[in-house]
Amino acid sequence: xxxxxxxxxxxxxxxxxxxxxxxxxxxxxxxxxxxxxxxxxxxxxxxxxxxxxxxxxxxxxxxxxxxxxxxxxxxxxxxxxxxxxxxxxxxxxxxxxxxxxxxxxxxxxxxxxxxxxxxxxxxxxxxxxxxxxxxxxxxxxxxxxxxxxxxxxxxxxxxxxxxxxxxxxxxxxxxxxxxxxxxxxxxxxxxxxxxxxxxxxxxxxxxxxxxxxxxxxxxxxxxxxxxxxxxxxxxxxxxxxxxxxxxxxxxxxxxxxxxxxxxxxxxxxxxxxxxxxxxxxxxxxxxxxxxxxxxxxxxxxxxxxxxxxxxxxxxxxxxxxxxxxxxxxx
Numbered sequence: 452x453x454x455x456x457x458x459x460x461x462x463x464x465x466x467x468x469x470x471x472x473x474x475x476x477x478x479x480x481x482x483x484x485x486x487x488x489x490x491x492x493x494x495x496x497x498x499x500x501x502x503x504x505x506x507x508x509x510x511x512x513x514x515x516x517x518x519x520x521x522x523x524x525x526x527x528x529x530x531x532x533x534x535x536x537x538x539x540x541x542x543x544x545x546x547x548x549x550x551x552x553x554x555x556x557x558x559x560x561x562x563x564x565x566x567x568x569x570x571x572x573x574x575x576x577x578x579x580x581x582x583x584x585x586x587x588x589x590x591x592x593x594x595x596x597x598x599x600x601x602x603x604x605x606x607x608x609x610x611x612x613x614x615x616x617x618x619x620x621x622x623x624x625x626x627x628x629x630x631x632x633x634x635x636x637x638x639x640x641x642x643x644x645x646x647x648x649x650x651x652x653x654x655x656x657x658x659x660x661x662x663x664x665x666x667x668x669x670x671x672x673x674x675x676x677x678x679x680x681x682x683x684x685x686x687x688x689x690x691x692x693x694x695x696x697x698x699x700x701x702x703x704x705x706x707x708x709x710x711x712x713x714x715x716x717x718x719x720x721x722x723x724x725x726x727x728x729x730x731x732x733x734x735x736x737x738x739x740x741x742x743x744x745x746x747x748x749x750x751x752x753x754x755x756x757x758x759x760x761x762x763x764x765x766x767x768x769x770x771x772x773x774x775x776x777x778x779x780x781x
Contacts, residue, residue, distance in 0.1 A: 456767060463759050467752075470759075474751040475522050478744045485539040485742045486514060525745060529752075536745030540737065545749045548734060553753065555624060556730040558642075559719070563650045567657045568704060575665030579700075580692060582670065590662055597659025603721045606652050610725070621648045622727040652722055664703045672696035698772060705769045 486505060509515040516524070528534035535545035578590040613619045623630070629641045672678065673696055681691050720732035731750050738747035 459763050466759060467756060470755040471526055471752050475748050478747050488741050535749040538743055538746040540741045540743045545746050549749060552729060552731045552734050559649055559730060562646060563654045566650055567654045571658045571661035575662040579666045579669035594659040594662045597655045602652050603725055605655055606722050606725045624728055649726060649728060653719060665700055668700040669696055672699050702773060705772055706765050
């Protein structure tokens, strides 16, 4: 197992390097750069920018250098000084902007993941054990609806319903009095009171998908010969289901840890923009619009690092949970 983990950690290094190069290249692929966007914005407002000012801004932000020079300036700052560069749009260090938005994004994503598992596991288990029952048909219908309805439409519908029925606003993660306040117990409780709305919206599709996957896998396992043989030997049904088929059917829960985080963050962009959430989604969207390459590249790189680490953790947990994976590796 230690050899497996060490080899996977070594694979992470070239993977992250390739991701950083591709992310930086994609951000610079559109024509123009941040200064082009800035000049167009100023000209639309009736202001003019001289050539000397443009050259000064190019030198300040390093935009007069070739691609490899800009990339090395960015990636060397990250590796040797933990400096992600300067945001063009905000005129602030990228580290400060990410430090404000990333913790809330992780809290939202991890909470959504845990709630998704807590809801999907018992429903999928009961739906498989009680196949073709009323509860199974209800779970199947709700699952199809959850997969079919986009998250942003659920967000808009929930906003309209809460405002028209209760006169409440469900936007943001904090009340106005706690938005800029320092962290304390009151702010944590206020965050918990607002967090259920984006968790409910973002977890709908994931919950529905996991219910369907768990139900299908468990139904497949319950029909295999080892289950029939154990049932014929008189093993209790509850013990039989929990001890073997459920462990195998849980593989999708473990194996999806690595990619569920970027899926939540990518799906969170539109939902966070609608709900005015102070997370990395709107920050990344604005950075891509304005071609703020250091900010956008840093967010993409951090999400990629979390994805690679999550994939490593899911592989280790899967090898620990399923003996077939360990034996196959050996």
